[in-house]
Amino acid sequence: MTVSLLSLSHFRSHRALRLEFDGRPVAISGANGAGKTNILEAVSLLSPGRGLRGATSEEFIRRPEAIGWKIAADVSGPGGLHRLETWAEPGGTRQVRLDDKGSTQLALGQVMRVLWLVPAMDRLWLEGAEGRRKFLDRMALSFFPDHAEAALAYEKAMRQRNRLFRDDVSDPHWYSALEARMAETGAIITANRSAVLARIKSAQAGAVSAFPRADLSLSHPEDDKGNLAAALALGRRRDMAAGRALIGPHRADLEAVYSDKGVPVAMCSTGEQKALLISLILANARALAAETGFAPVLLLDEVAAHLDPGRRAALYDEICALGAQALMTGTDASLFDSLGGRAQTLVVAADGNQSGVTQ
Known part of the structure; x- marks a missing residue:
């Protein structure tokens, strides 16, 4: 391209x-x-x-x-x-x-x-999970153009559910409809993220590169057992007290380990973190080129x-x-x-x- x-x-x-x-x-x-x-x-x-x-x-x-x-x-x-x-x-x-x-x-x-690497991303592994989710979702978007649509729909349903909490709405049918929508779009988001991690892993494994390899994984603060709608319904009272959903893909985090050293990237030197970021961008580009025929x-x-x-x-x-x-x-x-x-x-x-x- x-x-x-x-x-x-x-x-x-x-x-x-x-x-x-x-x-x-x-x-x-x-x-x-x-x-x-x-x-x-x-x-x-x-x-x-x-x-x-x-x-x-x-x-x-x-x-x-x-x-x-x-x-x-x-x-x-x-x-x-x-x-x-x-x-x-x-x-x-x-x-x-x-x-x-x-x-x-x-x-x-x-x-x-389009993929990018800017100086603000140098602290990706040291700051909050939100930045790492955005980084992962940009990678997902590069493979799945519909990823943004699913993410927007998920965020919209989640905001509407949070508004019901603020308005002290008790009708379970309103919640069930929104939770079903969050589960439907959340499944797309999680599937896309997992597919991207598999592609990045394959691209790194098959490349001869001067840059170190990072093993990536997706973590959640709480396991929803594969049924997000049921988990949201079960945790509705707790979410109401918090004013927001406490489980779902919006709470996921991207974890990375420096493969050759077996050390979490967050514990690596600044230079190593930069090299690992470059490695991931290059792996993303190689995977896209292999899949689409265009870098x-x-x-x-x-x-x-x-x-x-x-x-x-x-x-x-x-x-x-x-x-x-x-x-x-x-x-x-x-x-x-x-x-x-x-x-x-x-x-x-x-x-x-x-x-x-x-x-």
């Missing part, structure tokens, strides 16, 4: 920007604050969701103009060449157009598969800064061997020297009002 043309209008620091790509990895260098990550964020919005920084539509608006923003791209993938556009006006919701027809964010998942687009923000020269070169070799279009950022162009002619290079410079890009 590749992006051949990317156009930005009043998006973050970019008033107007047009970039053409030839399918090779792209090395983007420039000073902090120049707008490098904003380019990656724009590409991340060609897939469902709020992008690699989880921002709102209002946060994408370039200031001080505040006239709305737009992203347009030509992308190629399993379905051929497509034109994707997404935009929002101040105070409005994000809109999507696919091949000149109004569409939805969920439809983007059928066209583009996903990779967005790697400041990925090379904390790698030694040998591992940095190994990363670039693996990306090129995969045939993936990877957009990578770094403050120093020399970080990408070992890519040589295998990559396009962009230099981003800000003059205080506008980010300019030299290709």
Whole structure:
């Protein structure tokens, strides 16, 4: 999968920007604050969701103009060449157009598969379970475009059930209907997550990589015995006291062990955790390429800064061997020297009002 043309209008620091790509990895260098990550964020919005920084539509608006923003791209993938556009006006919701027809964010998942690694994810194994669930669900979405729809339906039913608790509703029929919906969509979520873990395990086992392997598993704070609807009904009184559901896929956690050492990733060094994250992103990409015949687009923000020269070169070799279009950022162009002619290079410079890009 590749992006051949990317156009930005009043998006973050970019008033107007047009970039053409030839399918090779792209090395983007420039000073902090120049707008490098904003380019990656724009590409991340060609897939469902709020992008690699989880921002709102209002946060994408370039200031001080505040006239709305737009992203347009030509992308190629399993379905051929497509034109994707997404935009929002101040105070409005994000809109999507696919091949000149109004569409939805969920439809983007059928066209583009995008994976990313950003510095904020470096603490993935040290912080709360919510971030790890999001990481796992992004992997699931890359394989199963309907995963987002199931997750949204589950969240909606759970919020409605929580509202019944707050309103002190006692009619069991209302609860039963919502619990059945949570069980139906929760089963899809759990099945997708489990299938992804199996794919990642297989992709890691069959690869020769300079990056360490992590054994992943899915844990739940309480076993629902495979019948979530019954478990929710049984725990209804306890959930009412808590004001929320205490079991279900929204409570799951992703656990990881450094395979060669048998040590939980949370107990590994910062460098080891970074290497393990890179390993998982590469495994996800390899598994997608094996299943679909197309490597996903990779967005790697400041990925090379904390790698030694040998591992940095190994990363670039693996990306090129995969045939993936990877957009990578770094403050120093020399970080990408070992890519040589295998990559396009962009230099981003800000003059205080506008980010300019030299290709």
